[in-house]
Amino acid sequence: MGAPPQRTLARHDMPQFYLLVALYFVQGIPVGLAFGTIPFLLKSMAKDTSFTTLGIFSMASYPYSLKIFWSPIVDSIYNKKVGRRRSWIIPIQCISGASIFFLGSCISRGIVFKGVDDAFHGRTGGVHDLNILNLTWYFGILVFLCATQDIAVDGWALTILSKQSLSYASTAQTVGINIGYFLSFTVFLSLNSSDFANKYFRSVPREYGLVSLGGYMKFSGIIYILLTLYVVFYTTEKPWQDVLPRLHSPEMKKDDEPKVIFEYEDGDTVSTSNNAGILYVYQCFLKIASLSSVQVLAIIHLTSKIAFQCNEAATNLKLLEQGFKREDLAVTVLIDVPFEILFGYYVAKWSSDSNHLQNSDRGNLRKSKKSWFTWIIGTPGVLTPWLWGYLGRLASAILGTVVVKSFPKDGHISRVYFLTVIIQHLLSSFMSTVQFVGISAFHTRIADPLIGGTYMTLLNTLSNFGGTWPRFIVLSLINYFTIYECKIPGKHNLVYQGGSMDRCTKELGGTITILRDGYFVTNLLCCIFGICLYFGFLKKKSQELQSLPIGSWRCE
Template identity: 70%
Template sequence: MEPKRKSGSLAKHDLPQFYLLIMLYLAQGIPVGLAFGTVPFLLKSLAKETSFTSLGIFSMATYPYSLKIIWSPIVDSLYNKRIGRRRSWIIPVQFVSGFVLWVLGWCISQGIIFDGVDDAFHNRGNGTLHSVSINNLTWWFGLLVFLCATQDIAVDGWALTILSKESLSYASTAQTVGLNIGYFMSFTIFLSLNSSDFANKYFRKIPLDHGFISLGGYMKFSGILYVVITIYIIFCTKEEPYVEYLPKVEPANSSNGEPKLISIEYDDGDVVSAQNTSSIKYIYRCFIKVLKLKSVRSLAFIHMISKFAFQCNEAATNLKLLEQGFKREDLAVTVLIDLPFEIIFGYYVVKWSSDRDPMIRDSRRLRNSMSTNKVVKYLVGDAGVLTPWLWGFLGRLAAAVLGSYVVKQFPKEGEISTSYFCLVIFQHLLGSFMNTVQFIGISAFHTRVADPVLGGTYMTLLNTLSNFGGTWPRLIIMSLINYFTVYQCTVPDTNKVYVTHGGSMQACTELLNGTVTILRDGYYITNLICIAVGLFLYFGYLKRKILHLQSLPISSWRCT
């Protein structure tokens, strides 16, 4: 007989594995933050003439994260049985990642790669970028993202078996907390501590021309951190933790005075059909079977269309604020404030989406209380495991609406008041937190439905579809903003004035040395289109389909 436990709580015997997953996902978030955020930001802020075409070329470095499903069956099927199915990949991949990070950091410090970015820290140059090779940067950071994506495949699969079934939904919490910490370390926190303006404004009495941390120094530190985590995995972890914990004996409290054995259940993805999972052909065949499942096809379609509604707000709102004069140091502060909210409230979000039986709707008390509220029921329907995802969708729509208002209300004189700064913080917190709510909700659902026999491949497929759903609309959104924008170019010392519908503003500023005046900002039109499409999709299709998917039996998601 199993002792009574508060539903949805993290089991004490799973705490070491939970903290290990956080550290693994944190390590994964370091290259993600650098490639997705820091390097493009530095390219554009330190060299204004950097074209968006160059930034588009560098964005190719992030492609391995969306293409990892191609080699995930190899990661799932090839391994050393003595080391373990997941540790066989995590250990060498993290060692190589740490080495690449350290070498790349050393090259940046010496000015061999990304020349000029660390000049102020080494008393050389004038703090501007020199002849930066975008192709070299793309290759190096693409390699880092490739290694990061490979590690993600193995860690996603390990999360399905390293935690007991009663704590399995907390794998998404570990992923959210770890990735957010790693991403914030490499993007927001790093940019703040790398900025001389931020350091001089908030910490220094005597201003200096550099910040606290250089890019090369941070990358060398990250490489050492990778190696330390890997050494811990080698000497302090096992592939199957239940060897240490099963069975456990509780004090006698039965009628005959005998002690009770507590059975701790784990998914057996590493032992079921072991002779088959070692075959790459078998894994790829199962991969095709997964794609043929009607439930998976429906979920994939939802992933492909659901994030379109938020793309204008999440891709362009901060850029519009910076364009209008909002300082990057102040913008970094707004994101820094977000970090504790992500960590603290992420824990409670996963409890919200947890249930003793993964495919059963939430508790009767919650279901009855929600059903009595007609407004809540109209918005998200009956309570279930994907209820947080539905609330997160609506919250991100609200953040998109507020985003247009924040940009529109930017002070024309450029002086940022305390009330406006708080408004920017609130808008960012709302969008970021609701994004986390959706991420945890859908990640917990992925963990519930994924077949443990195909753990890494199945999880990687679902997560890749989710990631790609937020990637493919970006080019369309940015093009629409440009298409709907009308600006006026005034050429100095002449009477010539050009009005352009769309097109590049760089032609005015760089070729004609003119000044640009925006007559119609395409950001507002594009954001309105995204919000309208989002509302139509949500109430016309998404809510109904999500409620259906969360009610399906576990057999609807299995192919083995």
């Protein structure tokens, strides 16, 4: 299985590591906006926004889950003088920065997402005339650009670090994306809240927060451009490194099969059969997709996240709906940030140590098969952190039901309840990080560096799509299972199941009483599915996948 992974990051790899962190950081900005901030603003500033509407907006995240279809193009078309990865990173980041700045300007002027920044510019009216489809398209384009950049950065991550530090590529990804995501979601929402700013920063209350959405996006666009300038002037790719393909020998006979030499920063090389250009990459992609090991991994990715969808998409929004203050919710989520950043490194080390244990201590592992640990997780290996993360997220989903169900009827938030909300948030976000780092380390371990961008994109796409395709369905189910009574003054009360509540409040002038909250039904179904899936399929198949030789993942 090869030499055990490096336990610490090599000193000579630190500049490249920090560059990867920065590249992943800017990716996290549009991801945090599209996946977290915009749904949060819709629900908090336009409280009549239905979960079905939020499900429609969730489609803006789909490009992240479909990028595999154009990743072979990114892997194959490039300028050799600029570099295989820099050929894409430089223009895509320029376009992304300009797009984010332009969209931010439109939001500030009230052209897009009307009303969201009104308080910052002396306007009145609040969020109104919202065209959710247009908003989905605008942010979908940003996510598409971000996904394209991710393809190139994933491929570069496999080569920019020396082989001994390769396991820390997933650490850079985790730290960078989490910083960008939480800065654009948690930190932004805190600074955008007038209540938060008035409570913690101001002596004279005002009707707006410290940072507007449009202003933040314009600032982010500038950060994109500055990082791009650094990549242009202060980075290079060696002419022989990561170029597809290079012949093994100039004296090769015509009948000999061409070979590709791939060289790491530390001089280590690997070679494999190859045919030049984009056709080869697509052919290799199809071969990879036909591998039984990859197909099993695909099923795991596409099903495992269903268990957490209701909790992670709706628990915070339900708390807001019930009266939990926005600034208090921002504080609970804000506490996650240092945990995500600081412990991401140790989770990566855990994955690395698990891989080392699997490779070097198989005899001792066989002796422990009857332990309770083995019954729950199975034989320790590189996927052990991922399995622990799954169980942790499942526990958080169950705790989410408890948190929403026990919300104080009088609206008074006690310290005990507030602490419970914090624990639920920490458990969910930290275990999500454990899973992310664990599976990223596994992807890095099995990916073929010769088509690194495409291979990593295939694996990451499957993982991302597993978290996006169920979201619209789950959010729609919350609406479907909800039963509410519309009390109309002077008329008979009407009972509805599902559908929009706007008709009751706006057209009929009634008030709503929830008779059955679809959130609880949907979350229960998700959790039951997750428990059955884990003990019936995930644990067993994960054990099989982590024990396969590297050759089982190659398209040679």
